[in-house]
Each structure stands twice: as structure tokens, then as C-alpha cells.
Amino acid sequence: MSFSVLIPARLASTRLPRKPLADIAGIPMVVHVARAATRSAARQVVVAADHRDIVAACETHGVTAMLTRDDHATGSDRLAEACALLGLADSDIVVNVQGDEPLIEPALIDACASLLAQRADCVMSTAAHRIDDRDEFVNPNVVKVVCDQAGRALYFSRATIPWWRDGYAAGIAELAAPAPLRHVGLYAYRAGFLRRFPTLSASPLEATESLEQLRVLWHGERIAVHVSDTRPGPGVDTPEDLDRVRALLA
Template identity: 80%
Template structure:
């Protein structure tokens, strides 16, 4: 199917200032992300930035970029504006690749777009992988999800779901079978829905869990889920994450 990749990038990151422009092996991180996305089947890669410095850095390395407002509450709001600026049709499909994922697998981008194409009853698609370690299952910073029989998301939570009633009565020495799922923060959207998303009222569940995707489910829409066989590469949220990714790039063959 035909789709575009949109990469939201915000300069005013709290935990890692100026994160999109952080150097990774000689290139800004957002450029590294765009280069990985360019290896997917996407017909177009565009960075949706909140600052002219990001736009300039992208264009200096041949990456298309648009300048969006700096006051957007969420990345989805930023992408909705970008869709309008780019003149995308409501029937078009875009994949939201986070600007702090310089090791994103191009095949995961393609799989997410294909998942949406295979679920015409859904307005969005995302990805997940299985959890094998109890510590990861219990970590509130790890978002979990459960799906229905058709592979559509029923709920996302920071809590450990699904709860294995009989197995967890005496502690959690291992995770259940079938394995619980960890959410991967990549989304494919129908552009028409993405433009409509900012007009939807935030849901109470979204506020409690601090998970934007719960707004979609709250309003009765569906999200298809691609379950990946492998874990994605590490993202960058903190200075420690940045150093870890820099080390991986330093060891990678040229």
C-alpha cells in the first residue's frame, strides 16, 4: 500500500534538551530516524518540527521538513497540522515514527502500515512484542496492551495486564502463557481520522494512565495491532539512552 512517514520533532524536550539535534555518529538524531524510515516502503518521509533549527538541520541533509506550531499538546496534534500543510487527502495513510527512534526497523514501519490496510474497520494501527521478564511486566514505564480475537486493541495500560489470577497469587516468578504484550510507540493512521483526533475530547482514562491512545478507544474507534517477532532497538529519552545508542552506532559496521 502507499503511505508516508511523518516524524514529529520537538526541540524543547524536558529530560534531554534539544533532543532532535543530538549528535549520533556525526548526524542529528532526527536525521538518523528519517534515514531509517527512508529504507521502508514509504513514498515520502517528512519531519514535522516545532522549531526552525530542526527544519534547517533536516534540509541540510536532504530530509523534507515542515514547520508546525510550537504549542501542540501532543505529537498527534502536530501530525494533524502537518497533514494539512502537506495537503494530504483524508484517504491517505501516514505512519507516525517517533523522532527519538534512530534504530527503528524499516520492516516494522511497513508492517504497521500493512496492519492498517488489513483492518478497514480500524482508524489506526500500532505494534507490540511479547514480554518475557516479570520485571518488565511490572514496570509502569512499560505500556502493556490486550487484544481481541481479530488483533484489535482492547485496552492499553501501565498496569500489568492481563492479570494471571491463579499464577500470580503467590508472587510473579514468571510471566503468563500466552505472553503479555508490550506496546511499541509507532502508529499508522488514516489521515482523515488524524485530522479529526485533535477535536475529540480527552478521555478520563487517558488522563489517569497518561496514554494518548486511550482517547481513540474511548470514542469507540478501533486500533489494529501488529505483534512483532522481535524487540525494537532502544529509543532515546535520557542522556543515558543517548550514550547507549551512540555506542551502538560506534560499533556498527560502516
């Protein structure tokens, strides 16, 4: 199996300004992400940036980066442009590693790519892990996913799903069984679908939940889900997240 890792990086961030360049142990965060991705089985790792400052920071640390347009609505749109610039074939597998996941496990990247390679019925694959904490289950910043019998995503939501009938009566003192799944923002695509993605109309559900993967399900396509036995390291969305990751990497 051969695949590429593309890392979308956008300089503007409302909750954490210039997030890709946030300093962690003297190195920009996006460089940490790229270095972790190079420990996977990927044949190439490329940062797709919207600003020259990100490209310059990557090049300083020996990371391959390319400048993409600064008006893309989503990270997937940015990667579609990167696929075209790299000349990838429609059948090539691309793994989208978010630029705010400096603790991403290389084995999880490999698992996501391998799953898509095995699933001709799906245009994408992603990852999840079991939730065992009540606060995590009710947190709207934690995206949940429910799957069908074949391990394909039925729905993604910020809400507490799946929800059992007597949940409110129990005061959410316990979790549903089987255990709910936390979605991990890691995606594998075939390059042909990734190029097609920007042509799909946005879905109302995507707008409501602010989850672009719902566009895929809205248009009748399927997403395979790898359920990891281990919990991935925390990502960085807020200054508090950044402090936590800095402490872990100190």
C-alpha cells in the same frame, strides 16, 4: 499500497533537553530516524518540527522537514497540521514514526501501514512484541497492550496487564500466559482520522495513563495491532537511553 511517514519532533523535553538534535555518531537523532524511515516503502518521509533549529538540522542532512505550530498538546495534533500542509487526502495512510526511535526497523513501518490498509474496521494500527522479561513487565515506563480475538487493542496501560489472579502470590517470579505484549510507539492512521483526532475530547484514561492512544478507544474507535516476532531497538527517553543507542551505533 502507498503511504507517507511523518516524524513529529519537539525541541523541548524534560528528561532530555533538545532531544531531536542529540548527537549520535555526529548526526542529529531525528536525522537517524528519518534515514531509517526512508528505507521503508514510504513514498515520502517528512519531519514535522516545532522549532526552526530542527528544520535547519534536517535540511543540512538532506531530510525534508516542515515547521509546525509550537503549541500542540500531542504528537498526533502536530501530525494533523502536517497532513493539512501536505494536502493529503482523507484516505491516505500516514505512519507516525516517533523522533526518538533511531533504531526503528523499516520492515516494521511497512507492516504497520500494510495492516491498516487491510483493516477497514480500524482507524489506526500500531505494533507490539511479546514480553519475556520480568523487569520489563513491571516497569511503568514500558507500555503494555491487550488485544481481542481479531487483533484489535482492548486497552493500553503502564500497569502489568494482563494480570493473573495469583500473580502476587507468585511474587511475579513468572509471566502470565499467553505472554504479555509490549506496545511499540509506532502508529498508522488514515489522514482523515488524523485530522479528526484533535477534535475528539481528551479522555480521563488518557490523562491518568499519559497515553494519548486511549483517547481513540475512549471514543469507540478501533486500533489494529501488529505483533512483531522480533524486538525493536531501544528508543531514547533519558540520557541513559541515549548512551545505550550511541554504543549500539558506534
